[in-house]
Amino acid sequence: MVRSRGSASGKGEREGALSPFFVQGNLEKKISPKGKNPLGEMLFLANVVFVNRGIVVVLYQIDGVDVLVKDAGVNELLDVRVQEKFDAGFGDSAILEKYPTLKKYPEYVRTLHIEDKDEAAREAVRIVREGGADILMKGIINTDNLLHAILNKEKGLLPKGKILTHLAVMQIPTYDKLLFFSDAAVIPRPTLQQRIEMIWYAIHTCRHFGIGQPRIALIHCTEKVSAKFPHSLDYVNIVELAEAGEFGNVIIDGPLDVKTSCEKTSGDIKGIVSPINGEADVLIFPNIESGNAFYKAVSLFSHADMAGLLQGPVCPVVLPSRSDSGLSKYYSIAMACLTCSGVADEGHAMTVGNK
Numbered sequence: 505m506v507r508s509r510g511s512a513s514g515k516g517e518r519e520g521a522l523s524p525f526f527v528q529g530n531l532e533k534k535i536s537p538k539g540k541n542p543l544g545e546m547l548f549l550a551n552v553v554f555v556n557r558g559i560v561v562v563l564y565q566i567d568g569v570d571v572l573v574k575d576a577g578v579n580e581l582l583d584v585r586v587q588e589k590f591d592a593g594f595g596d597s598a599i600l601e602k603y604p605t606l607k608k609y610p611e612y613v614r615t616l617h618i619e620d621k622d623e624a625a626r627e628a629v630r631i632v633r634e635g636g637a638d639i640l641m642k643g644i645i646n647t648d649n650l651l652h653a654i655l656n657k658e659k660g661l662l663p664k665g666k667i668l669t670h671l672a673v674m675q676i677p678t679y680d681k682l683l684f685f686s687d688a689a690v691i692p693r694p695t696l697q698q699r700i701e702m703i704w705y706a707i708h709t710c711r712h713f714g715i716g717q718p719r720i721a722l723i724h725c726t727e728k729v730s731a732k733f734p735h736s737l738d739y740v741n742i743v744e745l746a747e748a749g750e751f752g753n754v755i756i757d758g759p760l761d762v763k764t765s766c767e768k769t770s771g772d773i774k775g776i777v778s779p780i781n782g783e784a785d786v787l788i789f790p791n792i793e794s795g796n797a798f799y800k801a802v803s804l805f806s807h808a809d810m811a812g813l814l815q816g817p818v819c820p821v822v823l824p825s826r827s828d829s830g831l832s833k834y835y836s837i838a839m840a841c842l843t844c845s846g847v848a849d850e851g852h853a854m855t856v857g858n859k
Contacts, residue, residue: 625652625654628650628653629660633818639841640661641833661817667691667702669698669701670689670814671705671812672685672686673713673810674810676806677808678806681783685798686706686787686788688798688812690814693735695738701816709843710785718785719781720756720786721765722756722760723765723788724759739759755780760778765784768783810835811832811839812824819844820839820844822837
C-alpha cells in the first residue's frame, strides 16, 4: 500500500465541507451560515448563458432571483427533458412561451433567436469570451455541437495547454459529506499527465467548497499495484508526488477501491491502513467506463443529489445529460457560481513522465 503524507484525521480542516445549496427537498430552506436563500446567494455571483438548438438565453444577475424559482420559471425551464417535442426552426422559442415568468423580468432575461444549432453554440461562446456571461450551460443541444465551439482553437474557451475533463459532485444520503469524482464524461483513458491535471482541478474546486485538506482516493478494483493495470503504476507516481509536497495540503492514496475509500470499517476488516481513513472527498477513477457507471448507478439507486462541470475552459461549463432532472441542473449552476472566480488560473503546469 502506498500513501501520501498528511494527517489521518484532518478534522479541523474540513469544516464547511457540506455546501449550502445541497438541500433535500426544500430549495427555500435557509441553511447557509448567513441564513440566505441558497439560490439567491449563489446566482448573485454570475450571469448564465443557456444554449439550446435555435436559441440562446442569457440570465443576468437578478436581485430577487428566488422569485423566479417560486414562479417555476427558471427551474422548470431547466427541467425540459429529451421527450420535449420541437418544431422546425425556432423550436426552442415555443418552449419559452410556456414560462411567462421569464417575461416578467425583461431586464434580466435576454433571448437570441438563431436557427442554426452550431451558430447558437458559437454565439454563446462569443458572449462568454466578450465578458457578457460568467457561465456557459448546455440545454437541448447535442454535446458535440457545443464542444466544437468550446474547443475552437481561435474562438473557443479552452486555453492552449489546458486539459478538458469533467468533475462531478454528489450528496449521497448515506455519506456524511460531499463526494467529488472524475472523470465520468470526457477522457476515455487518462494519461498520467491528465490524471495530475484532474487532481489539480479537484483540489481547486474543493477549496471553493471550503475543504482545506481534500482527501483524494485513486480508485482501482483492488489495493494492489500491478503492471497488468497501467493506471495503478500511475497511482504510485502520483502518491510519490503528493508525499514530496507537489500538491500542497492534500491527502492522496491509492490504489483503493470505492468502499475502502468511503467506509473505514471496510478498510479495517481488510487490514488496510490508509490516510484516507474511509473519508474520501474525491474519487479519481481509472477510466470513463468506471466513472460513468459509478455516476449513473449512484444517481439511480442511491437517489443522490448531483452537480457537474467541465474543467479546463476559461469559464465553468455546465454540461448536463438531457435526462438529468431540473434540480440536478440547478445544483450544477450553483456549483459553477461557487467556482467561477479564478477559473482560468486553475490547473497546474506540472509535467511528469512515467517512471
